[in-house]
Amino acid sequence: MADGDIPEDANEHCPGTQSESAGKSDACEGCPNQEACATAPKGPDPDLVVIAERMANVKHKILVLSGKGGVGKSTFSAQLSFALAAMNLQIGLLDIDICGPSIPKMLGLEGQEIHQSNLGWSPVYVDDNLGVMSIGFMLPDPDEAVIWRGPRKNGLIKNFLKEVYWNELDFLVVDAPPGTSDEHISIVQCLGATGIDGAIIVTTPQQVSLIDVRKEINFCKKVGVKVLGVVENMSGLCQPLMDFKFMRTTETGEHIDVSERVREYLKEKAPELQNLIACSEVFDSSSGGAEKMCREMEVPFLGKVPLDPQLCKAAEEGRSCFIDKKCQVSAPALKIIIEKMIENNGFSSMLVDSA
Amino acid sequence: MLGLEGQDIRQSNFGWSPVYVDSNLGVLSIGFMLPDPDEAVIWRGPRKKGLIKNFLKEVYWNELDFLVVDSPPGTSDEHISIVQCLGATGMDGAIIVTTPQQVSLIDVRKEINFCKKVGVKVLGVVENMSGLSQPVMDFKFVRMTETGEHIDVSEWVREYFKEKAPELQDLIACSEVFDSSSGGAEKMCREMGVPFLGKVPLDPQICKAAEEGRSCFIDQKCGVGAPALKIIIEKLIENNEFSRVLLNNAYAS
Numbered sequence: 001m002a003d004g005d006i007p008e009d010a011n012e013h014c015p016g017t018q019s020e021s022a023g024k025s026d027a028c029e030g031c032p033n034q035e036a037c038a039t040a041p042k043g044p045d046p047d048l049v050v051i052a053e054r055m056a057n058v059k060h061k062i063l064v065l066s067g068k069g070g071v072g073k074s075t076f077s078a079q080l081s082f083a084l085a086a087m088n089l090q091i092g093l094l095d096i097d098i099c100g101p102s103i104p105k106m107l108g109l110e111g112q113e114i115h116q117s118n119l120g121w122s123p124v125y126v127d128d129n130l131g132v133m134s135i136g137f138m139l140p141d142p143d144e145a146v147i148w149r150g151p152r153k154n155g156l157i158k159n160f161l162k163e164v165y166w167n168e169l170d171f172l173v174v175d176a177p178p179g180t181s182d183e184h185i186s187i188v189q190c191l192g193a194t195g196i197d198g199a200i201i202v203t204t205p206q207q208v209s210l211i212d213v214r215k216e217i218n219f220c221k222k223v224g225v226k227v228l229g230v231v232e233n234m235s236g237l238c239q240p241l242m243d244f245k246f247m248r249t250t251e252t253g254e255h256i257d258v259s260e261r262v263r264e265y266l267k268e269k270a271p272e273l274q275n276l277i278a279c280s281e282v283f284d285s286s287s288g289g290a291e292k293m294c295r296e297m298e299v300p301f302l303g304k305v306p307l308d309p310q311l312c313k314a315a316e317e318g319r320s321c322f323i324d325k326k327c328q329v330s331a332p333a334l335k336i337i338i339e340k341m342i343e344n345n346g347f348s349s350m351l352v353d354s355a
Numbered sequence: 356m357l358g359l360e361g362q363d364i365r366q367s368n369f370g371w372s373p374v375y376v377d378s379n380l381g382v383l384s385i386g387f388m389l390p391d392p393d394e395a396v397i398w399r400g401p402r403k404k405g406l407i408k409n410f411l412k413e414v415y416w417n418e419l420d421f422l423v424v425d426s427p428p429g430t431s432d433e434h435i436s437i438v439q440c441l442g443a444t445g446m447d448g449a450i451i452v453t454t455p456q457q458v459s460l461i462d463v464r465k466e467i468n469f470c471k472k473v474g475v476k477v478l479g480v481v482e483n484m485s486g487l488s489q490p491v492m493d494f495k496f497v498r499m500t501e502t503g504e505h506i507d508v509s510e511w512v513r514e515y516f517k518e519k520a521p522e523l524q525d526l527i528a529c530s531e532v533f534d535s536s537s538g539g540a541e542k543m544c545r546e547m548g549v550p551f552l553g554k555v556p557l558d559p560q561i562c563k564a565a566e567e568g569r570s571c572f573i574d575q576k577c578g579v580g581a582p583a584l585k586i587i588i589e590k591l592i593e594n595n596e597f598s599r600v601l602l603n604n605a606y607a608s
Contacts, residue, residue, distance in 0.1 A: 007401065069427075069428035069429075070428070070454060070459070074458070098431075099428075099429035099430045099431055099462075099465070100428065100429060100461075100462040100465065102458045102461070102462075105457070105458055105461065106458065142461065142464075143461075143464040143465060143467075143468055144465065144468060145430045145465040145466065145468045145469035145472065146430065146465070147430045147431070147434070147435060147469055147472065147473075148431060149400045149431065149432050149435060150399050150400025150401070150431070150432055151400065153431070177428075177429065178427075178428060179427065180395045180396065180397045181397070181398060181399065181400070181403070181432075182399050182400055182431075182432075184397070185397060185399060206562055206565070206566060207566045208356065208565065208566065211392065211393075214392075214393040215393060215394070215395040215396070216395065217393075218393055218394060218395045219395035219397055222395065222397065223397075237487055237530060237532060238497070239530050241496070243530065244528040244529060244530050245528070245529040245530070245531075246491070246526045246527070246528055246529070247488070247526065247527040247528075247529055248525075248526055248527070249525075249527060253582070255527070258526065262523065262526065265520065265523070269519065269520065270515065270519065270520065273512065273515070275498070275499075276496050276497065276498055276508065276512065277496070277497045277498070277499060277505070278491075278494040278495070278496055278497075278528065279494060279495040279496070279497055280487060280489050280493065280494050280495070280559065281495075281559060282487060282557055282559050282562070283559070283562050284559060284562055284563050284566060287566075307487075307532055309530065309531060309532050309533070309534060312456055312532070312533050312534055313534050315456070315458065316456060316457045316458065316534060
């Protein structure tokens with residue numbers, strides 16, 4: 001079980017705060033937590049009962065994790081939610097990144113508020129079938145830092161799970177912050193009893209990111225969450241050649257913009273080069289990238305998503321990347337990944353039902 | 356990133372010894388304490404706080420001109436702890452690293468407000484991954500067929516440039532990658548009244564140097580990223596009058 005059960009200042013051989021002998025065993029003598037442990041109620045957490053009721057009509061739960069920040073996890077969670085909603089499924093997206101809640105912006109819901117009904121807190125709806133919950137909706141000032149220690153973050157996550165009225169959902173997608181700490185332990189402890197289908201881990205190709213993905217995979221193994229697969233994001237840049245800027249470096253090391261001239265030149269002398277796509281790996285993946293790591297760790301590799309400036313734009317503007325043809329490099333890649341995830345886990349039957 | 360994987364922390368009678376890259380660059384990290392680097396560290400806040408405190412209490416740094424503290428993203432236990440523990444001894448300030456996207460800038464504003472709230476001066480903001488700049492000849496070239504397939508035509512394009520347009524060969528191609536039409540970090544810094552230190556482009560060579568635990572300043576490989584970083588660091592030193600430290604050291608040696 002996660003080490004969170006043993007307080008930092010506990011005696012050696014601490015039986016764990018949730019154990020039946022907590023506060024009462026020989027090992028507890030003199031421990032600063034002894035009285036608290038001895039008098040705390042044991043047995044099933046009543047909150048878990050409430051959470052189980054809320055989750056009764058939620059068919060599937062998927063966690064989206066990452067080892068590092070800035071790898072595109074929230075972008076992936078948002079686009080995954082858009083994609084599933086477009087299949088006529090009922091989707092809930094829960095953002096448990098308390099310090100950096102990106103989800104409201106990525107769904108085009110900035111400035112919205114949470115309404116309460118007699119059934120509980122209402123998610124904020126993008127469409128009838130895509131509801132979102134995030135601390136982002138609760139901040140009076142979006143620039144205000146949320147400077148909370150772990151216990152307070154855990155409290156909010158528990159509240160989200162107890163209070164939000166999702167109604168019936170085909171999928172609840174949970175976007176977590178990077179790492180393996182309070183938020184992750186809490187969501188697994190609170191949702192685990194009601195069944196988590198698994199976790200998707202988002203990474204970038206660099207070795208330093210993969211080191212952290214291995215830790216995330218081992219976190220999942222340790223807490224009993226199935227790894228549905230790993231997504232390698234920012235996997236190279238592919239962009240139409242004509243969308244680049246061209247610079248010449250002078251002897252003094254300055255850069256001069258020669259884009260206009262280059263475009264003219266290509267138009268006149270080499271028109272067939274105009275519709276080429278130029279690709280750069282950006283993050284060296286010569287050590288095999290996420291795909292090789294997945295083979296070694298025996299988890300599914302779902303696929304690669306290239307760096308696509310159009311995908312970034314869609315994220316900034318809170319749009320689905322699948323609706324128009326703008327994200328011509330990334331949308332097809334994401335589609336393949338999501339379809340693979342659905343196929344691998346037997347979710348396809350749900351789509352047939354919805355149709 | 357410092358080329359110290361697999362190293363251990365040693366103890367002396369002075370305390371825990373940092374792991375040294377060079378005689379004047381010592382490093383400490385929980386990374387040196389993990390028997391298995393793939394093992395997840397699944398700790399709640401209080402335990403993380405305990406380790407941070409131990410680092411500050413037990414490590415023997417000897418004399419330092421600068422202590423650089425690399426923290427995780429966010430504004431939570433680790434950040435509160437480091438400010439509470441180090442604050443009394445005086446912190447010169449914080450550098451905040453971001454990328455150009457609006458979603459990143461939203462969180463930078465929060466970091467800036469965190470610093471203001473806890474009384475840490477913002478030394479400046481660095482906009483990283485600020486566009487990709489790479490020699491044209493280092494790209495792969497692909498043609499898309501009607502069926503949506505990609506065909507690699509790189510060889511052909513290189514031959515073509517060599518024969519018909521040799522002067523295009525030493526151009527640098529740049530892509531913004533992350534849209535910064537809303538003004539990026541520079542504009543946000545003006546609005547928030549904090550210094551903007553500069554931009555670092557996405558440089559595949561910097562990534563390589565990081566992977567291999569090398570300084571990007573030693574050779575000429577990081578042709579785009581290293582000069583940018585150099586300008587930023589010099590600006591940081593200048594703005595905060597750290598130049599005196601450099602002068603003293605120059606005389607001392």
